[in-house]
Amino acid sequence: xxxxxxxxxGGGSTFTLGxxxxxxxxxxxxPLKKLVLFDIDAERQEPIGEFGKILFKEQFPELDFSYxxxxxxxxxxxxxxxxxxxxxxxxxxxxxEHIPLSMGLIGQETCGAGGMAYGLRSCVDMIKAVHDIxxxxxEAWILNYSNxxxxxxxxxxxxxxxxxxxxxxxxxxxxVVRSCSRLLGCDWENLDPVYFGLNHYGWFTNIYDIKTGxxxxxxxxxxxxxxxxxxxxxxxRDQSWLxxxxxxxxxxxxxxxxxxxxxxxxxxxxxxxxxHLDPNFxxxxxxxxxxxxxxxxxxxxxxxxxxxxxKFDDISDAHAEMMINVAEAIAYNKNTRHILIxxxxxxxxxxxxxxxxxxxxxxxxxxxxxxRVGNIPQFYLGLLVNQVSCEKLIVDAYFENSYQKALMAFTxxxxxxxxxxxxxxxxxxxxxxxxxxPELK
Numbered sequence: 001x002x003x004x005x006x007x008x009x010g011g012g013s014t015f016t017l018g019x020x021x022x023x024x025x026x027x028x029x030x031p032l033k034k035l036v037l038f039d040i041d042a043e044r045q046e047p048i049g050e051f052g053k054i055l056f057k058e059q060f061p062e063l064d065f066s067y068x069x070x071x072x073x074x075x076x077x078x079x080x081x082x083x084x085x086x087x088x089x090x091x092x093x094x095x096x097e098h099i100p101l102s103m104g105l106i107g108q109e110t111c112g113a114g115g116m117a118y119g120l121r122s123c124v125d126m127i128k129a130v131h132d133i134x135x136x137x138x139e140a141w142i143l144n145y146s147n148x149x150x151x152x153x154x155x156x157x158x159x160x161x162x163x164x165x166x167x168x169x170x171x172x173x174x175x176v177v178r179s180c181s182r183l184l185g186c187d188w189e190n191l192d193p194v195y196f197g198l199n200h201y202g203w204f205t206n207i208y209d210i211k212t213g214x215x216x217x218x219x220x221x222x223x224x225x226x227x228x229x230x231x232x233x234x235x236x237r238d239q240s241w242l243x244x245x246x247x248x249x250x251x252x253x254x255x256x257x258x259x260x261x262x263x264x265x266x267x268x269x270x271x272x273x274x275x276h277l278d279p280n281f282x283x284x285x286x287x288x289x290x291x292x293x294x295x296x297x298x299x300x301x302x303x304x305x306x307x308x309x310x311k312f313d314d315i316s317d318a319h320a321e322m323m324i325n326v327a328e329a330i331a332y333n334k335n336t337r338h339i340l341i342x343x344x345x346x347x348x349x350x351x352x353x354x355x356x357x358x359x360x361x362x363x364x365x366x367x368x369x370x371x372r373v374g375n376i377p378q379f380y381l382g383l384l385v386n387q388v389s390c391e392k393l394i395v396d397a398y399f400e401n402s403y404q405k406a407l408m409a410f411t412x413x414x415x416x417x418x419x420x421x422x423x424x425x426x427x428x429x430x431x432x433x434x435x436x437x438p439e440l441k
Contacts, residue, residue: 003033004331007074009129010084010146011037011067012044014287014295018317019082020052022324024059030328032060037067038074041089045069047299058308075136080327083144085129087121088436090288095432097282100425105416106274107282110148110200111266112415116394116406117429119151120437123398126152127159130166141330142166143323150199150387153341153356154395164367168341169326170199171319172261173358178232178318179245180207180259183223184216188232191216195339196348196373196380197358198387201267203258203380205373217259224249233318238290240283257377267383270415326363333365340368348384350375355388386414403440 008019016037023032037052039045049067056065068074075081086093096114097107106112126146133142142165146152153168160166173195181188192208206215229248231237247265255268266273302311322338329336337360344355347370351357361368376384393409396402403426410422430440 001031002331003031004079004327005034005036005077006032006080006082006327007036007038007078008082008084009038009074010086011039012041012048013039013084013086014291015084015319016048017051017295017298018320019323020048020055021312022317022320023063024055024312026321026324026328027060027063030324030331032063034064034077036065036074036078038069038071039067040069042069047296047303050303051299054302054306054308055312059312071132072136075133075140078133078137078140079331080141080143081133081137082323082327083126083129083142083146085122085125085146087118087125087146088433090284090292092121092433092436093118094282094284094288096429097277097284098279099428099432101274101277101279101282103421103425103428104274105421105425106266106270107277107279108266108415109283110150111263112270112413113410113425113429115148116151116390116409116413117433117437119148119391119394120398120406121433122146122148122152123155123395124436124438127155130156130160130163134160134163140165141327143169143326145169145171145323148199149341150201150356150391151394153199154391155398157343157354157356158395158399167326167330167368168199168356169323169338170341170358171322172200172263173202173204173339174322175231175318176204176259176261177207179230180216180220182230182232182234183220183227192337193339193360194371194373195358195360196376197261198356198384198391199341199358200261200263201384201387202261202358203264204260205258207259220259221252221256224252238286240286255379258380267387267414270417329363330365330367335362335364337361337371338363338368340370342368342370345370347372348376349373350381351384352388355384356391383414386412390414397440398438401438401441406440 056063096117100113101107149170178188190210192210194206231245244262251260340361341358344357345353347359360371390409390413397406410426411419416422
């Protein structure tokens with residue numbers, strides 16, 4: 001089998017450790033020749049890079065592994081670039097969440113005012129990064145799972161209209177499928193979903209048993225009503241994620257047609273969610289106090305010991321495994337099914353062609369082939385058209401340096417939905433994002 005060269009952009013991310021371990025566990029199915037971590041924050045990346053040196057020395061000694069802050073060293077000769085950039089880091093995520101909540105609005109990483117603030121920062125950094133990658137690795141596949149993926153995907157579609165090797169992906173739909181397998185007591189790979197929506201805003205119309213063809217959604221409705229809904233890896237999750245999955249039961253009681261993406265709760269219950277989020281301790285604070293601390297503590301322990309000890313395990317990392325499986329599908333032309341973000345072009349028949357939608361695709365060496373879902377019902381269409389318009393307007397604001405387009409996007413957003421509130425939160429976020437947003441005039 002051919003061996004591949006991979007760069008992970010955002011090497012200092014708390015998710016990187018899961019990738020390093022997963023590359024070891026999956027080295028037979030997706031063999032690597034070279035792996036480079038790249039981050040603009042050398043201090044943050046260093047402990048993860050040093051952990052990686054010890055890990056690969058013990059588990060994958062033949063791998064050429066390094067970490068760097070040099071663009072040329074990171075990108076040159078790469079076959080795949082995994083993008084997990086967080087523009088502004090966790091401190092800016094905290095502002096994205098705290099500022100709207102201080103005004104009684106949803107403060108969330110990818111939804112509402114916080115999501116649009118993060119989106120504008122990400123447009124700036126992602127577009128620059130893709131230009132850099134194309135300078136040194138013109139044929140590399142760019143697998144982007146940086147948030148907010150919907151806004152990033154729209155911006156990249158416009159900036160690089162002819163680049164067929166940029167793929168935008170989110171792991172949350174697959175996480176929901178895996179969580180269904182926990183409830184059903186089956187292997188998640190035996191489930192064949194039908195899904196439509198936008199990133200962090202979609203629904204499963206069917207979940208079929210691959211072996212029998214039975215639609216398991218009716219059974220899932222009953223199981224969720226009886227037992228609630230937990231993530232597949234509930235034992236590894238922070239409380240906020242358990243609460244998030246717990247809302248699926250409420251969503252299905254009120255809107256039983258389809259199985260929702262967990263993020264749908266923010267759009268369907270914005271007042272309730274705003275009232276129940278702690279404005280002084282948001283998800284960003286939880287990550288910094290929890291996952292971030294655990295990851296860097298683990299790195300420091302291994303570095304101090306000079307050996308892995310018991311810090312390598314067989315616990316599945318769904319996020320990393322999904323991304324590696326996506327790369328594997330392309331590399332070996334497997335034409336397996338994945339839920340991806342693609343230009344609509346009729347996949348959802350009654351939505352505009354240039355919307356960036358999230359649907360099941362067959363994926364191989366020539367990229368994704370979307371599977372059509374036909375017309376979607378009016379209720380769901382209305383929700384999604386509203387959000388597509390919001391996302392397109394915020395990307396207009398980026399390209400046109402337009403305060404007016406940003407104000408329109410904020411006003412139209414279902415989580416704000418008021419022009420005076422939109423102006424107030426937009427102005428506060430402009431102040432908080434000085435130097436990281438394009439100047440809006």
